[in-house]
Amino acid sequence: MIISGMDQLRDTRTYRLVLTGGPCGGKTTSQARLSTFFENLGWKVYRVPETATVLISCKFQENLLKTMLQIENTFFELGRTSRRNTLIICDRGAMDASAFITREQWESIMAANGWNNVELRDNRYDHIIHLVSAAKGAEDFYTLEDHACRSENIELARELDDKAASAWIGHPYFDVIDNSTPFEEKIRRVIASVCHKVGIDPGDRLVTNSKKRKFLIKGPLPPDSAFPPFEDFDVVHHYLTSATPEVEARLRKRGQNGHWSYTHTIRKPRIHDQAVEVKTQLTHRDYVNFLSQSDYLHFPIYKTRRCFLLQNQYFQLDMYRKPSHPRCDSLILLETYSALNDDQLQASLPEFLEIEREVTGDPAFSMYNLSLLADWHNTPRVLNALKEFHNGHTNGVAEKNKRNIE
Template structure:
């Protein structure tokens, strides 16, 4: 039996509803026949055992280093157990993920820790988790419900909770499947929206890739009013039977450290939209990536681009600047994309981005068309 195991951390600031969401998702997904395993929060486990940060005996950086090691060991063990279980599909829900530590020690110290331990950002952020769900703290938009009563180790004021929530979200910017669940609705609907995003990652129903895409004027990143991450991407195309479908391999990295994926997209059409496809994506080894490079479609060039990832109005945007090929997108332009799970969802275009035109259904701006070699 072919097994599917995916790992998704629920992250966010204090009093975001993570504990309730974990319980709710486990209960609802069991109705769909999905096996759900929960990895409890390691920091609370440590502190319950008498291991606390900011003490005179243990520096916070050292605390976070051991926390990260234990998190890896625990998540890996849960994946091994899931593989041994007689279930076709397993979701490993993590109460927090490895990048959360950056919010507690700062980016510089975090990078020093992971470098010393032999890890890289693409490995522990992108490759390790198939998706990331960030639940906003109640201190942002639901202040009357902000409470610390369910965790004796939390002492943050609403102001501190908001700052910590943002630092946590900033730490995860750059992951290809980051979703933000805000407090724009009641709490039950917040749980339902969380479940919807999880279902989309699991493919319940078939995972539709719904992208809105815009041709924009290239902004000055030095003037960006929000936190962003720059990602290097190289992607190449393999042979397919239907020209509208895609079978691509991708090399994705940050600071010259890489992970490798293969993505297959099959064209479907629903309602009035044609920009919807069923997507299947999985990690591959560097060796397999190299083997696939020997079997590329000769009609397409390799795309090389910089991707700027950022959050605006609780939505996750990706802004691509193309280095190769050069003939389709001008140097002073870029492609702004947002991936949706609901085709009726409203997109809030960032105020600091000037849109030239929407190109969602314009095949000239599909990555595959941009890569096509013109005669």
């Protein structure tokens, strides 16, 4: 469970959500249902006009992108000044425009306006949800009816869906909602995904079984050409001192080509068997100030994170690097969130990677333990976690005892 907030000093928060995807994916229905759900909880909900649809139909023009950003900024400011928690739903976002021009054209526009992908993708929006087109996995339900602007056949719809997904690869909170369930459940998965990120417990109304899964990868990695399109990021984590032992605090610096985003995370005790994480975006100045609270009992964690999509499954490959603790030497971990059963998930894992074993829930591979300066095996906290982990496997209920500290 992740709670995201833009304004540390306010009791309310603004959550900026992008709904993207191919034609006939459920974006319109999702907007309506999200609005109703969060308004019933007392939130203020804004729906940004569909400027991005104009961008796509007009082949994209720079001035229209500027218009879209200005419209969004107006709604973001309304959220910032609101006295209530606010959800802002964007029907597509800035990066969708990049999918329909060449990479060279996009980079030229970025340079001309002083923009960069980290700002437009990672820092601008809190959460991206890609709704896979019905043309991929639910072809019987793909239709051009009731949509005056839709003229794509199934082949084109699949192509557009792939392009829209590729545009957002690399965002730290990117969820892909496929067509593996009936449409009504697909919409519930969308709402549950947002609830999970903002820290709302919806009870039994939106039951989902998507969980974080982690796998140990044997190196060396194959050449880059073996991967589908990917984005690489430099990531640095620092653990901070905490007055309460069961509460963890850490900083994350994440970027590309010298452009960075900064996040402060507080991990609280579990609620209803879910970890609660309060995530706040920081300015560079705030990040530097927080660094003074670094915990000397932990090494900083340095890694390269590679993000890619494969068969509608979003993967993050973490390649640990120096000067992390020596126990991290040559360590490579693959992560994904999935509701698939074990056999289905195994079939969807990248065949070009040599997977040694699944390490979901194993304290030996939690980032917190990997960063500890001392021999973490003998600490009371880890001994208890190991006991729970091994008892869980013995009793066949390991899921109950999982505690991934990352």
